[in-house]
Amino acid sequence: MDAQVQPDAFELYQQGCAHLFDITLQSPGETFFNRLEGYNLDGVVLARCTGVPQRFERHLSHVLADGGDAAMVVLDLTENVWRADYDGRVVSSDQGQMRFVDMARPFDLHALSPYTTLNIMLPRVLLESAADLDFHGLVVSETDIGGRLLSAYIRMLEAGLDSMTSAEAGPAAKALAALAAGVVAAHAQPATGDPRPIEKMLLSEGRRFIEERLDDVALSPETVRQRLGVSRSLLYRVFEPVGGVSAFIQARRLDQAFDAILQDRAEQHTLGEIGYRHGFRSDAHFSRAFRARFGVTPGRLRRLGEEARQEGLSALERPDDVWTWLRGL
Numbered sequence: 001m002d003a004q005v006q007p008d009a010f011e012l013y014q015q016g017c018a019h020l021f022d023i024t025l026q027s028p029g030e031t032f033f034n035r036l037e038g039y040n041l042d043g044v045v046l047a048r049c050t051g052v053p054q055r056f057e058r059h060l061s062h063v064l065a066d067g068g069d070a071a072m073v074v075l076d077l078t079e080n081v082w083r084a085d086y087d088g089r090v091v092s093s094d095q096g097q098m099r100f101v102d103m104a105r106p107f108d109l110h111a112l113s114p115y116t117t118l119n120i121m122l123p124r125v126l127l128e129s130a131a132d133l134d135f136h137g138l139v140v141s142e143t144d145i146g147g148r149l150l151s152a153y154i155r156m157l158e159a160g161l162d163s164m165t166s167a168e169a170g171p172a173a174k175a176l177a178a179l180a181a182g183v184v185a186a187h188a189q190p191a192t193g194d195p196r197p198i199e200k201m202l203l204s205e206g207r208r209f210i211e212e213r214l215d216d217v218a219l220s221p222e223t224v225r226q227r228l229g230v231s232r233s234l235l236y237r238v239f240e241p242v243g244g245v246s247a248f249i250q251a252r253r254l255d256q257a258f259d260a261i262l263q264d265r266a267e268q269h270t271l272g273e274i275g276y277r278h279g280f281r282s283d284a285h286f287s288r289a290f291r292a293r294f295g296v297t298p299g300r301l302r303r304l305g306e307e308a309r310q311e312g313l314s315a316l317e318r319p320d321d322v323w324t325w326l327r328g329l
Contacts, residue, residue, distance in 0.1 A: 001013050001032070001033070001034045001035070002032070002033050003029060003030050003031065003032040003033065004030070004033075009032055009033075009034075010025060010029055010032040013032070013034050019062065020058065020062055021056045021057055021058040021059075021062055022056075022057040022058075022059070022062075023054055023055065023056055023057075024054060024055040024057075025052070025053070025054050025055075026052075026053035026054050026055055026110065026111070026112065027052045027053045027054075031052055032052055033050070033051065033052055034049075034050065034051040034052070035048075035049070035050045035051075036048070036049050036050075039161050041164075041169040041170070041172055041173040041176075042169045042170040042173045043122075043123060043173065044120065044121070044122045044123075044126070044173035044176060044177065045119075045120070045121040045122075046118065046119070046120055046154075046157065046158060046161070047118070047119045047121075048077075048116070048117070048118055048119075048158065049115070049116070049117050049118075049119055050114075050115070050116045051111065051114070051115055052114050053110075053111050053112055053113060053114065054111050055108070055109065055110050055111070056107075056108075056109040056111070057106075057107075057108050057109075058103075058106050058107050058108075059106050060106055060198060060201065062106075063103070063104055063105070063106065063198045064198065064201065064202070064229075069103070069104065069123065069124055069230065069231050069233060069234040070103045070104075070121050070122060070123055070124055071100065071101065071102060071103065071121075071122055071123075071124050071127055071131070071135065071180070072100070072101040072103055072119060072120065072121050072122075073098065073099075073100055073101075073119070073120040073122075073150070073154070073180055074098065074099050074100075074101065074117050074118075074119050074120075075097060075098050075117060075118045075119075075120075075151055075154050075155075076093065076097045076098070076115070076116075076117055077116040077117060077118060078114075078115060078116045079113070080093055080111065080113055080114075080115040080116070080117065081093050081111075081112040081113040082109060082110060082111050082112055082113075082115070083109075083110050083112065084099075084107060084108060084109040084110065084137065085107065085108045085137075086101065086102075086105070086107045086136045086137025087102075087105045087106050087107060087136055087137070089136065089137035091137050091139045095139040095141070096139040096140050096141035096142070096144075096147065097140075097141060097142050097147075097151065098139070098140045098141075098142065098147055098150065098151060098183075099137065099138065099139045099140070100135040100136070100137070100138040100139075100140070100180075100183075100184060100188075101136065101137070102135060102136035103121075104124075104198050104199070105136045105198070107136070107137070118154055118155070118158060120154065120176065120180070122173070122176070122177050122180065123233075124233075125233055126173075126174070126177035126180075126181070127177065127180065127181045127184060128181055129181075129185070130181040130182075130184040130185045130188070131181075132190075132191060133184055133185065133188035133189065133190060133191060134188055134189050134190065134191040134192070135184045135187075135188040138184065138187055138188050140183055140187060144183075144187075146179075146182055146183040146186050146187070147183060149179060150179045150180060150182075150183050153175070153176060153179055154176070157172060157176060199237065199238050202228055202230065202234070202238045203238050203239065203241070203242070205227075205228060206224050206227070206228055206235075206238060206239065206245070207242075207248070209224060209227050209228075210224060210248065210249055210252060211252065214249075214252055214253055214256050214278070215277075215278075217279065219249060219279075220246075220249070221235065221245040221246055221249075224245055224249075249279075250279070250289060251293060252316075253278040253279045253280075254278070254289060254290055254293045254294070254315075255315035255316050255319070256278055256315075256316060257274055257275060257277075257278040257280075257286070257290065257298070258290075258294065258301065258315035258316075258322070259314050259315055259316050260274050260277070260278070261274060261298060261301050261302055261305065262301070262305055262308050262309055262313065262314075264302075265305070265309070267302070271283070271286070271287075271298045271299060271302065272286070274298070275287075275290075275298070286298065287299075294315075294322075294326055295326055295329075296326065296329065304329075308325065311325055313325055
């Protein structure tokens with residue numbers, strides 16, 4: 001895209017990148033130029049980018065919009081000058097030619113000179129155990145042996161793209177990911193605190209969505225994934241702290257059934273009806289799951305109903321009191 005040829009080139013470029021970051025030009029608008037050539041290697045994207053000085057700001061809103069379930073490796077091909085704040089890690093081009101970016105976290109990058117880079121975007125899962133390290137804003141020099149190997153492989157890979165077959169693309173991408181994971185493992189530190197706040201935000205939104213739809217028979221991990229607009233792998237990672245998305249849905253439906261049994265003072269509904277209303281299609285499944293969660297069967301809870309009601313118990317509103325009461329039985 002070239003403002004000399006197309007006066008609104010920057011506006012179109014800005015709009016096209018809006019889901020990834022906010023872009024501000026650091027040079028006169030009439031000098032704007034950007035070129036991107038990308039290749040998809042079995043899920044790993046390699047792109048050569050050339051542009052003018054500009055600022056890239058990625059906020060949590062962008063992460064929420066695209067899921068952020070990827071890592072990016074940026075290799076400077078020219079004497080690029082830049083400085084950046086990667087979610088608290090302040091780095092610059094003085095430190096090396098290659099940087100790693102966690103797309104699940106915000107950043108603020110100033111490209112202070114015209115630049116040419118090779119960018120690698122790969123699914124986080126391909127980093128394997130290195131994915132859990134704090135690599136956001138990690139800068140590696142080509143004087144480092146691992147950095148030199150990865151840089152050389154990226155350059156050779158780009159040079160051979162035109163002659164690469166589809167059968168060769170997958171293995172080539174896996175080799176690239178393995179080299180990247182090795183560099184991360186050698187240089188990144190263990191993550192401390194909450195390095196990826198987006199996951200907490202997604203978990204909060206996902207839990208709220210589930211709580212509002214516990215009575216919906218169509219509620220499932222897939223409907224939650226669609227609501228959050230994320231990949232399946234990110235959805236499962238987000239819900240891992242609460243036992244997984246399916247387990248969380250079942251647990252909250254059981255909590256709701258617990259309260260329904262206590263609220264049914266006149267026993268107008270059978271236990272099977274209550275279980276069915278809360279997503280259990282067989283009495284046996286409902287009874288097993290209920291006992292696994294609470295340590296008592298639905299029938300025993302019904303018999304203890306008056307005692308529980310006197311305590312004002314609610315699995316949805318006062319779960320800690322419920323567990324204390326159950327332990328005392």
